[in-house]
Amino acid sequence: EAGVTQFPSHSVIEKGQTVTLRCDPISGHDNLYWYRRVMGKEIKFLLHFVKESKQDESGMPNNRFLAERTGGTYSTLKVQPAELEDSGVYFCASSQLTGVVSPLHFGNGTRLTVT
Amino acid sequence: GQNIDQPTEMTATEGAIVQINCTYQTSGFNGLFWYQQHAGEAPTFLSYNVLDGLEEKGRFSSFLSRSKGYSYLLLKELQMKDSASYLCAVRDQKSGYALNFGKGTSLLVTP
Numbered sequence: 599e600a601g602v603t604q605f606p607s608h609s610v611i612e613k614g615q616t617v618t619l620r621c622d623p624i625s626g627h628d629n630l631y632w633y634r635r636v637m638g639k640e641i642k643f644l645l646h647f648v649k650e651s652k653q654d655e656s657g658m659p660n661n662r663f664l665a666e667r668t669g670g671t672y673s674t675l676k677v678q679p680a681e682l683e684d685s686g687v688y689f690c691a692s693s694q695l696t697g698v699v700s701p702l703h704f705g706n707g708t709r710l711t712v713t
Numbered sequence: 714g715q716n717i718d719q720p721t722e723m724t725a726t727e728g729a730i731v732q733i734n735c736t737y738q739t740s741g742f743n744g745l746f747w748y749q750q751h752a753g754e755a756p757t758f759l760s761y762n763v764l765d766g767l768e769e770k771g772r773f774s775s776f777l778s779r780s781k782g783y784s785y786l787l788l789k790e791l792q793m794k795d796s797a798s799y800l801c802a803v804r805d806q807k808s809g810y811a812l813n814f815g816k817g818t819s820l821l822v823t824p
Contacts, residue, residue, distance in 0.1 A: 641756075657811065701761065704756045
């Protein structure tokens with residue numbers, strides 16, 4: 599089966615610009631997660647979708663970040679306007695089941711650099 | 714939240730055994746995961762523990778002691794390709810299904 603795919607793999611933008619990251623989960627996976635790793639820090643949770651609904655968005659840093667998952671398939675994460683501290687690697691992950699142990703399958707991430 | 718601690722770096726020799734420790738503090742513990750991540754690639758799932766004891770999966774084993782807030786990942790018969798970052802992640806009831814990660818342990822396997 600195809601894994602979790604993320605696009606783009608790299609993005610370099612200037613402070614104040616807008617960037618949209620895309621994630622295509624494994625087909626049939628209802629659960630979709632966004633995580634972020636800032637340099638030197640641990641991977642941190644941003645939010646969790648179950649199908650098209652936001653289950654938990656407690657990790658979203660502020661209202662410059664907007665995640666959507668229309669139709670319950672792929673998801674986008676928009677950063678507008680981008681700030682320097684938004685630089686990092688943004689990972690998407692998906693899993694099949696919610697109520698039982700179901701490992702997260704991660705994508706390769708999008709490396710975002712804000713200059 | 715959790716404090717998840719793991720060593721920053723470890724070095725081991727090809728063919729040897731290495732143990733990577735992880736300690737955590739949490740309320741409402743609901744599972745501990747180990748992931749492997751090669752540079753520039755996705756973290757990949759290795760193991761899961763929710764009950765005390767040892768889970769063995771080929772060359773990799775993971776141990777959990779909930780009372781001590783402690784886990785380790787044991788890698789046997791090390792191969793060069795095992796050089797990677799190993800991430801300990803904890804889930805608790807407060808965070809729902811979100812995983813909370815440690816900073817990872819960078820393992821270098823030398824000839």
